[in-house]
Amino acid sequence: MRIEIEIERSNPAEGQPARFETFRVEVPRHITVLDTLIKLKNEVDGSITFRRSCRSAICGSCAMRINGRSGLACDTLVEDELHRFGHLRVQPLAHMPVMRDLAVDMQPFWNRVEAVNPWVETAPEREPAWPVERETLMDQAAVDEMDDTSKCIMCMACFSACEVSDVDTRFLGPAALAKAYRVVADPRDERKQERLTALNEVGGYWDCTRCNQCVQACPKDVKPMEAIVHLRREAINAGLTNTAGSRHITEFIKIVRSEGRLNEGRMPLKMVLSDPKKLLSVLPLAVDMLRHGKLPSPIHPPIPRVKEVRRIMDKKAK
Amino acid sequence: MTMISHDVVIVGAGLTGMRAAIEMGPGVDVAVISKVHPVRSHSGAAQGGINAALREEDSWESHAYDTVKGSDYLGDQDAIEIMCREAPSDIRQMEHWGVIFSRADDRRIAQRPFGGAGYPRTCYAADRTGHALLHAMYEQVMKRRVKVYTEWFLTSLIVENGECQGVTVLDMASGELVAVRAKAVVFATGGYGRVYLTSSNGLVNTGDGMAVAYRAGAPLMDMEFVQFHPTTLKSNGVLITEGSRGEGGILINAKGERFMSKYAPNAMELASRDVVSRSEQTEINEGRGVDGCVLLDLRHLGRDKILERLPQIRDLAIKFAGTDPIEVPIPVRPGAHYSMGGIKVDVDGATPMPGLFAGGECACVSVHGANRLGGNSLLETIVFGRRAGTAVNRYITGRAMPIPGDHHLAAQRDRIHTLMSRSGGERGNLLRHELGTVMNTDVGVFRDEKGLMEAVAKAREINDRAQSLWVMDKSRVFNTDLTEALEMQNVAELAQTIAAGALARKECRGAHYRNDHPGRDDANWMKHTLARWTPDGPELSYSAVTVTKYQPQERKY
Ligand SMILES: Cc1cc2nc3c(=O)[nH]c(=O)nc-3n(C[C@H](O)[C@H](O)[C@H](O)COP(=O)(O)OP(=O)(O)OC[C@H]3O[C@@H](n4cnc5c(N)ncnc54)[C@H](O)[C@@H]3O)c2cc1C
Ligand code: SF4
Ligand code: SF4
Ligand code: FES
Numbered sequence: 001m002r003i004e005i006e007i008e009r010s011n012p013a014e015g016q017p018a019r020f021e022t023f024r025v026e027v028p029r030h031i032t033v034l035d036t037l038i039k040l041k042n043e044v045d046g047s048i049t050f051r052r053s054c055r056s057a058i059c060g061s062c063a064m065r066i067n068g069r070s071g072l073a074c075d076t077l078v079e080d081e082l083h084r085f086g087h088l089r090v091q092p093l094a095h096m097p098v099m100r101d102l103a104v105d106m107q108p109f110w111n112r113v114e115a116v117n118p119w120v121e122t123a124p125e126r127e128p129a130w131p132v133e134r135e136t137l138m139d140q141a142a143v144d145e146m147d148d149t150s151k152c153i154m155c156m157a158c159f160s161a162c163e164v165s166d167v168d169t170r171f172l173g174p175a176a177l178a179k180a181y182r183v184v185a186d187p188r189d190e191r192k193q194e195r196l197t198a199l200n201e202v203g204g205y206w207d208c209t210r211c212n213q214c215v216q217a218c219p220k221d222v223k224p225m226e227a228i229v230h231l232r233r234e235a236i237n238a239g240l241t242n243t244a245g246s247r248h249i250t251e252f253i254k255i256v257r258s259e260g261r262l263n264e265g266r267m268p269l270k271m272v273l274s275d276p277k278k279l280l281s282v283l284p285l286a287v288d289m290l291r292h293g294k295l296p297s298p299i300h301p302p303i304p305r306v307k308e309v310r311r312i313m314d315k316k317a318k
Numbered sequence: 319m320t321m322i323s324h325d326v327v328i329v330g331a332g333l334t335g336m337r338a339a340i341e342m343g344p345g346v347d348v349a350v351i352s353k354v355h356p357v358r359s360h361s362g363a364a365q366g367g368i369n370a371a372l373r374e375e376d377s378w379e380s381h382a383y384d385t386v387k388g389s390d391y392l393g394d395q396d397a398i399e400i401m402c403r404e405a406p407s408d409i410r411q412m413e414h415w416g417v418i419f420s421r422a423d424d425r426r427i428a429q430r431p432f433g434g435a436g437y438p439r440t441c442y443a444a445d446r447t448g449h450a451l452l453h454a455m456y457e458q459v460m461k462r463r464v465k466v467y468t469e470w471f472l473t474s475l476i477v478e479n480g481e482c483q484g485v486t487v488l489d490m491a492s493g494e495l496v497a498v499r500a501k502a503v504v505f506a507t508g509g510y511g512r513v514y515l516t517s518s519n520g521l522v523n524t525g526d527g528m529a530v531a532y533r534a535g536a537p538l539m540d541m542e543f544v545q546f547h548p549t550t551l552k553s554n555g556v557l558i559t560e561g562s563r564g565e566g567g568i569l570i571n572a573k574g575e576r577f578m579s580k581y582a583p584n585a586m587e588l589a590s591r592d593v594v595s596r597s598e599q600t601e602i603n604e605g606r607g608v609d610g611c612v613l614l615d616l617r618h619l620g621r622d623k624i625l626e627r628l629p630q631i632r633d634l635a636i637k638f639a640g641t642d643p644i645e646v647p648i649p650v651r652p653g654a655h656y657s658m659g660g661i662k663v664d665v666d667g668a669t670p671m672p673g674l675f676a677g678g679e680c681a682c683v684s685v686h687g688a689n690r691l692g693g694n695s696l697l698e699t700i701v702f703g704r705r706a707g708t709a710v711n712r713y714i715t716g717r718a719m720p721i722p723g724d725h726h727l728a729a730q731r732d733r734i735h736t737l738m739s740r741s742g743g744e745r746g747n748l749l750r751h752e753l754g755t756v757m758n759t760d761v762g763v764f765r766d767e768k769g770l771m772e773a774v775a776k777a778r779e780i781n782d783r784a785q786s787l788w789v790m791d792k793s794r795v796f797n798t799d800l801t802e803a804l805e806m807q808n809v810a811e812l813a814q815t816i817a818a819g820a821l822a823r824k825e826c827r828g829a830h831y832r833n834d835h836p837g838r839d840d841a842n843w844m845k846h847t848l849a850r851w852t853p854d855g856p857e858l859s860y861s862a863v864t865v866t867k868y869q870p871q872e873r874k875y
Pocket of ligand 3: 060151153154155156157158159175178217218219220221222223224267
């Protein structure tokens with residue numbers, strides 16, 4: 001079939017700003033975006049620049065934005081894209097400076113991964129000397145718990161898709177946090193508490209808005225957002241309850257328990273009352289909302305069958 | 319022109335290179351150079367597993383015997399013994415470093431049966447063992463803060479007075495040529511599957527390190543032994559792991575016959591890879607194939623087992639072959655998969671050139687001989703990566719930093735300048751296609767004198783043409799058109815050694831099969847081929863195979 005592909009091209013270091021270039025090319029029906037790019041590079045314009053290595057969705061080299069969605073070029077079929085969008089447009093990943101055309105500077109991504117100290121840490125005295133006589137014993141269930149996160153190929157697609165990363169450069173992003181959970185969940189790791197504490201700060205697991213973009217972008221079904229939710233749960237279980245995020249969750253649960261539903265008026269009060277600075281900062285907003293009749297009343301009775309709600313919650317907690 | 323120094327330079331950041339780097343003492347200033355980011359290395363593509371006699375019922379001797387037999391008695395038995403003896407410890411060390419191996423009911427590392435092995439001794443992490451190992455190894459590299467130069471492309475070796483003193487590289491981001499001097503250099507640059515048209519290897523496996531070492535005077539060993547994997551996808555050569563047969567998958571021909579019963583009635587689909595590949599090719603050649611392929615049938619394993627044990631395989635088959643193995647058999651055929659040959663090294667990774675070490679798929683120890691067993695090459699990377707590290711530590715002790723001249727870099731600058739200034743000529747990829755086709759047909763699963771003579775001549779001619787390729791891209795920044803041209807020169811260099819070695823070797827052994835010289839000929843050919851670079855093409859010589867306790871027998875499965 002004859003197709004049209006638009007490629008965003010640039011070479012900032014040599015003074016060429018981004019522009020789209022359109023190529024028309026004859027390709028077989030069952031072809032990937034990567035093979036199309038390779039064909040163009042070979043036959044039409046050798047200067048089209050992109051990364052590739054395995055061509056089988058395992059090395060993580062070839063992630064780019066394809067019709068606006070971040071994903072692997074080697075596991076995206078041209079036909080599917082055309083079918084869905086009617087056109088084919090490729091651009092470099094977001095949130096990283098472009099080196100050239102579709103190749104970005106990966107450093108911002110790797111800095112985030114390194115920031116979570118992503119290795120299993122054993123106390124030096126327990127590191128076995130060579131020759132190593134035995135392995136650690138582990139249940140397959142523990143392996144399964146790490147199954148999703150350990151599939152990550154560090155392709156950066158999720159980081160490019162992440163909505164918080166659009167606005168906050170401090171956010172560690174989905175892949176780094178998924179990697180953090182991979183180590184936190186590892187029974188061999190001896191720094192769990194330390195890790196959870198470190199990531200309880202700005203940029204850590206509370207800063208995700210759960211927009212689910214990372215889950216959709218991920219070619220390996222790592223489900224970074226779910227890993228982030230797991231981290232939050234582990235943190236609360238580990239007694240890390242001093243953050244707005246964890247308070248939000250605990251207060252949320254308390255309110256639902258006592259009233260059988262969320263009380264939109266009480267919730268914000270609970271969140272700010274323990275923090276005088278925060279209280280002062282949101283006061284003008286609250287007054288403003290009250291004036292416009294937008295502040296819900298914090299006082300209303302529990303729903304009639306609140307006991308049932310509590311029973312369900314108790315059962316779930318078990 | 320830039321010159322930097324490190325005590326030790328390791329080229330290649332796959333399992334071997336990183337393992338060697340980790341072994342350097344804390345006082346050693348080591349740098350790893352790689353043309354792709356470490357986790358993009360092809361080690362990550364390995365699916366099936368890694369061998370070690372971990373269990374009490376198994377023994378390293380039995381692992382060694384299987385390996386010697388699998389090698390068709392071309393493997394050096396001292397090296398094989400070392401590898402098999404040290405394997406359990408290296409695997410356990412990797413486990414302690416964080417590799418998430420699949421587990422058996424007794425909570426120990428799970429092991430599955432693999433081709434050519436008398437005991438289920440292949441450890442695995444679902445069907446992504448290489449990925450699990452590679453990422454854990456990189457975690458250790460991050461932890462130890464090893465210096466890594468990512469996207470630096472090796473262009474030559476710096477040799478003075480026969481001693482290796484460093485490398486020259488192209489920093490791809492800036493387009494700058496850099497000389498890196500070092501007391502010792504370790505090559506861990508992987509295999510050369512991409513010499514062939516159909517290959518399970520990634521696009522980066524162009525044998526660069528071997529070609530560079532060869533040009534600089536280091537001999538290559540046993541290059542004619544190329545393993546063809548029996549189950550690669552037709553469309554793009556992507557591999558379907560042997561684990562799928564280990565789990566019970568069977569091969570059938572167009573008539574639905576389980577044809578391996580004719581060729582290897584005992585081991586069936588789990589016979590050694592060369593045996594299975596040739597059986598498939600015979601079926602295809604004799605008209606019992608399906609569109610140039612045979613069929614890998616997993617259907618009887620059932621949905622649950624496929625989803626649990628072979629999920630990645632299922633994804634690959636759906637994506638690249640358009641078939642769901644739960645419902646239909648997958649069309650597969652043999653594809654170039656593993657390079658048994660490589661830079662000649664001893665059991666400590668030392669090449670005959672002082673200061674140059676090598677390990678992993680780019681080296682030839684030789685533990686695989688004429689045919690590698692599945693699961694043994696991941697093992698080789700960590701065992702011999704570690705051993706090379708230890709040996710380098712010893713080698714550099716008390717050694718001064720060499721002071722090589724500027725002319726090495728100048729020569730590379732001229733070479734690249736010449737390539738870049740041409741404004742027309744042949745494109746590397748077309749030439750690559752031409753070479754790959756010749757290698758596939760004439761130096762493939764079946765070989766004979768006529769084809770090989772043609773291949774030798776053709777490879778030589780293509781190598782000449784590869785010196786004047788047309789690089790279209792004129793930018794300095796991340797010029798992959800240029801690096802692909804350099805890779806083309808490397809595969810052309812290696813193709814000559816493969817074809818020449820195969821033409822000379824008048825017998826059948828392991829992966830090397832000569833229609834015109836049936837049978838193994840131990841009296842004349844139980845020896846290693848050595849190829850040295852000369853201006854007129856490879857010069858061949860031979861060296862003895864080390865035999866300890868396993869006397870050659872006929873290899874039957
Ligand atoms: C699809 C597939 C499946 C496999 N499955 C198995 C299996 O199940 N079990 C098993 O035991 N073996 C398996 N193998 C074989 C095994 O994976 C490889 O032999 C092994 O991983 C090679 O590791 P390595 O460290 O030698 O090289 P690689 O991992 O290939 O690394 C090579 C490194 O060298 C660098 N490099 C190369 N050229 C240059 C240059 N010019 N400049 C700078 N750097 C350079 C690369 O960037 C890379 O970092 C499989 C192989 C393939 C292709
Ligand atoms: S769910 Fe969280 S981590 Fe994932 S993309 Fe959205 S904000 Fe980013
Ligand atoms: S989580 Fe998924 S999308 Fe993100 S880097 Fe890993 S594999 Fe890529
Ligand atoms: S090329 Fe490796 S993931 Fe696409």
